[in-house]
Amino acid sequence: MLFQRSGIEVAFWIPPVVAFAIYFFTSMGGVPGAFLLLAFQMSALGYTHPSVSATTQLFNMVAVPSGVYR
Numbered sequence: 001m002l003f004q005r006s007g008i009e010v011a012f013w014i015p016p017v018v019a020f021a022i023y024f025f026t027s028m029g030g031v032p033g034a035f036l037l038l039a040f041q042m043s044a045l046g047y048t049h050p051s052v053s054a055t056t057q058l059f060n061m062v063a064v065p066s067g068v069y070r
Contacts, residue, residue, distance in 0.1 A: 006047050018044075019059075034059040 001012040018040055026033030034056040041047045041055065 006049060008045050008047055010045060032060045032064050 001015075002009045019037065022033045022036045022040070026036065037059050038052055038056045041052050
């Protein structure tokens with residue numbers, strides 16, 4: 001899978017599996033886990049663009065209300 005805008009090429013299954021694993025383990029503790037997603041994007045994927053923080057914010061906007069609902 002090639003992310004054209006960032007120029008990152010990664011196997012198609014890695015991003016969903018990592019996001020699911022982060023959400024699964026951090027939601028049990030009541031933490032959104034976006035800080036781990038940010039670390040994954042910057043270290044494992046090598047993506048250091050400012051849009052990484054926007055992705056983290058989007059993750060928090062989805063994860064926190066669903067955790068509160070649960």
